[in-house]
Amino acid sequence: MSEDLFRFQITAQQEEERIDKCVAALLDPLSRSYIQRLIKEGRIFVNGTPVRANYRVKADDDVSFYLPKAAEPDILPEEIALDILYEDEDVLVVNKPKGMVVHPAAGHYTGTLVNAVLFHCKGNLSGINGVMRPGIVHRIDRDTTGSVIVCKNDHAHRQIAAQLKAHTIVRRYRAIVCGRLKEDEGVIRAPIGRDPKDRKKMAVNEKNGKEAVTHYRVLERFADMTYVECRLETGRTHQIRVHMASTGHPVLGDTVYGPSKCPVSGLEGQTLHAMVLGFTHPVSGLYIETCAPLPEYFEQLLFKLRQRGILR
Numbered sequence: 500m501s502e503d504l505f506r507f508q509i510t511a512q513q514e515e516e517r518i519d520k521c522v523a524a525l526l527d528p529l530s531r532s533y534i535q536r537l538i539k540e541g542r543i544f545v546n547g548t549p550v551r552a553n554y555r556v557k558a559d560d561d562v563s564f565y566l567p568k569a570a571e572p573d574i575l576p577e578e579i580a581l582d583i584l585y586e587d588e589d590v591l592v593v594n595k596p597k598g599m600v601v602h603p604a605a606g607h608y609t610g611t612l613v614n615a616v617l618f619h620c621k622g623n624l625s626g627i628n629g630v631m632r633p634g635i636v637h638r639i640d641r642d643t644t645g646s647v648i649v650c651k652n653d654h655a656h657r658q659i660a661a662q663l664k665a666h667t668i669v670r671r672y673r674a675i676v677c678g679r680l681k682e683d684e685g686v687i688r689a690p691i692g693r694d695p696k697d698r699k700k701m702a703v704n705e706k707n708g709k710e711a712v713t714h715y716r717v718l719e720r721f722a723d724m725t726y727v728e729c730r731l732e733t734g735r736t737h738q739i740r741v742h743m744a745s746t747g748h749p750v751l752g753d754t755v756y757g758p759s760k761c762p763v764s765g766l767e768g769q770t771l772h773a774m775v776l777g778f779t780h781p782v783s784g785l786y787i788e789t790c791a792p793l794p795e796y797f798e799q800l801l802f803k804l805r806q807r808g809i810l811r
Contacts, residue, residue, distance in 0.1 A: 576618035625656035642768025646776035658781030669777030
């Protein structure tokens with residue numbers, strides 16, 4: 500198996516950090532446990548000598564290691580039913596169900612949206628994002644439902660990616676959040692980056708975050724929850740979940756950014772739905788807008804909340 504060589508020099512600011520933490524910060528995709536395994540195997544060197552995980556680095560230390568290249572598994576087409584909101588020769592918009600992962604990753608190499616669209620499109624998908632993410636230009640979380648656009652060729656992919664970068668794609672979500680929002684509408688402007696205390700999470704990060712803007716509007720208020728529409732101006736990882744949690748109103752069911760125990764029994768994952776998706780067609784130039792209906796679990800929850808009474 501081929502390997503990549505990584506080599507860097509420790510700065511004064513990094514001095515006295517543990518070597519495993521230091522390497523993890525420099526190579527964001529790698530978990531600290533994986534780095535500790537490399538250290539245990541004697542694969543990480545400081546000044547040419549293998550080190551232990553508890554070694555604390557010194558300024559000007561020379562750190563080097565070979566990182567094995569992961570072999571990409573075969574991603575196979577699977578006949579999985581798709582709820583198609585729009586389709587033509589260039590793009591496909593799908594209403595993704597709860598629990599479905601958008602693209603294959605460790606632990607999820609089957610049953611993903613990619614597996615499904617590979618079968619549906621007979622392999623005619625853009626290849627810009629490689630074999631693991633054919634056709635995928637953006638994604639939503641596993642337990643978030645709703646609209647995902649898939650590109651069938653590289654031209655469509657580049658055009659849609661440019662619109663995402665320019666923030667011209669319309670993306671409106673529906674969510675139920677914990678607590679009662681006081682304002683009828685508002686804008687959350689807070690940069691989002693890796694949580695410095697937990698690399699697996701995102702957080703409002705003023706120092707190292709990227710610009711993130713979310714517009715929200717209250718649709719209905721209940722005794723201890725609020726039904727809202729959120730419009731993304733930017734599209735950072737977990738943006739709505741992080742932004743709403745930062746206001747003290749996490750998305751209902753979000754045990755990562757909200758309470759560890761969901762207040763509604765039987766609810767799996769965050770109550771978040773990508774309802775409206777609007778974009779300029781990459782070939783015709785026409786504006787296309789799709790609307791994904793709320794999933795059944797979401798409608799049933801709203802029905803129960805409305806029975807308890809709506810507050811203005």
